[in-house]
Amino acid sequence: MTSALTLPKGGSLTSFVPDDDPLPGQLDRWLGARGADLIAVRRHIHAHPELSHQEFETAALVARELSAAGLQPKFLPRGNGVMCDIGEGDRVIALRADLDALPLPDVKDVPYRSTVPNVTHACGHDVHTTVLLGVGLALAQLEAQGGIGGRVRLIFQPAEESISSGAPEMISAGALKDVAAIYALHCAPQLPVGLVGVRSGPFTAACDVVEVKLSGRGGHTARPHLTADLVYALGRVVTEVPALLGRRVDPRAGLSLVFGSIRAGEASNAIPNEGSAKGTIRVLNRDAWREAPELVTQLIRDVVAGTGANVDINYTRGVPPVINDRMAAAVVAGAAGAALGAERVVEAEVSMGGEDFAFYLEHIPGAMIRLGTGVPGSTEVLDIHQSRFDVDERAIGYGVRTMVHTALAALASPSF
Incomplete structure (x- = not known):
């Protein structure tokens, strides 16, 4: 359906400068050096969207980058999803992103506009995928430098937008084997970039037809x-x-x-x-x-x-409804505060939209958070599932910082 996805020229994403700084400083340095590459990846995925159950080239791009970092990603049997463990030990924390786009035209006048007619990333899954890829590459470097205190499993899931959700397929393929808790983020255009929204308890609604x-x-x-x-x-x-x-x-x-x-x-x-x-x-x-x-x-x-x-x-x-676990929400709130500053962590609103991350929470504790993607001061809110939807790309760096801190904090937490 689409041309093969390849990384834009400009080098590998795997360079991580060893530093004795605390983690926020290390991540700032790494993102300063490689943040533009991550944005280029997001734009490439945005320009080459794939519908639910057809995410073969997006999954291949993710697997290539993880392999280049010395990791060993594994495809789903159909090749449209990826799992990858980082680190060693029995304790496992999972992080999940979704890969698929929506059957909507892309009407934005931007260089990275969708090249596929009537298909676009109008829900921010290109951002979710890029953030998780960046998290994986950064964690791989931290593991090489001294270990991360356990294992982090990256889950790149197909078909979040489909009635025949890809989450049960990932679970059947072993995505939750030995996992103590799972985390994810979702783009939130209602929040200005630089903020994250956290909530304990009901987060999104169940949705039946x-x-x-x-x-x-x-x-x-x-x-x-x-x-x-x-x-x-x-x-x-x-x-x-x-x-x-x-x-x-x-x-x-x-x-x-x-x-x-x-x-x-x-x-x-x-x-x-x-x-x-x-x-x-x-x-x-x-x-x-x-x-x-x-x-x-x-x-x-x-x-x-x-x-x-x-x-x-x-x-x-x-x-099902997404019901954020109380302790999992507390861990991610603390991690986000450490990553971005406590003043940037706000209470997320309940959404009546559906989200198949709920299937994972039927098995293990976890939490989803909202990643602010709105342009500060803008009077126009580009809501998800609209053909003009776009994000402030600085959100990618904030997402990487938050989820790296969350993974490490969850590995160290006695709560799970």
Whole structure:
């Protein structure tokens, strides 16, 4: 789908100047020497995006750079994901990034604009990948200089944006074997560059999809009593079911059902004999998420029952909620403060968006943080999943600093 990914000319990313300075000073020196190379990598990935399950060239680029640093990366069986351990010992801390892009056109007027029609990195995964690559290369140098106190596993995951998430595939391939805790970051255009957002507890919502198909006798709108009146029945479903959920679920669970599609008929004077509605269920509480399919399905059936329509419900599981572990969040908050300064660590807001990092947290403790990518002072917020989305590239350096400190702090922590 894309041309082969190769690093821009300018040298290896692996040079790390040995220094007796504390870690922040060492990272500052390394990023001062190699930060431009990392930005070039990000721009190259941005210009050559790959959709979910097709991240072969991006994975190959990551593996080549890790190999050049003396590491031994391993591909997923299909070759579109990478894992790599750094260091020695039984204690393992994992760091995860996602590789895939979105099926959106890139409308930005920039030199690194996507070269693939209708595909772009509109969610910042190119930044996530570049940050984790930089973290891996820096950790490899620290390990060579004296050890990092255990093992850090880099997880470059495919298909975060897909309903058929790549996270379970990584887990099946052994990504969490022996891992004590896992961390990740996500671009946050709402935060100015230089800030990171940390939060304990609910972080992002579970996201499922429900499709309701109704059928029944159609007919003339002058004689609705002789029909099942599917338009009326669909109207009841999309208005009453969300309202009923608000009375059947603890409001602290943050459960919502919002319909984004409703289709039925064409003519204004004819009642159709079939129609459908699709919506998303989002919820912040694990227990409420587990109970949602049965509850939502039953409420839909109850609402439709009195209309005379036949109903077929397709409830599709998406991702669980991201629930940040309390101790894991404390570790990353402290590490971010050490890396950037305590004044640059803020409380992250809860998002009702979905994130498949949640699958890892179903198995082990961990935390996701937000990496500020907004341009300070700008009145325009380029939100994720928009065709014009872009980042302040200084965020890459802040991300590398934060995640290197996090990995080392987690290895040393007795909390896991």
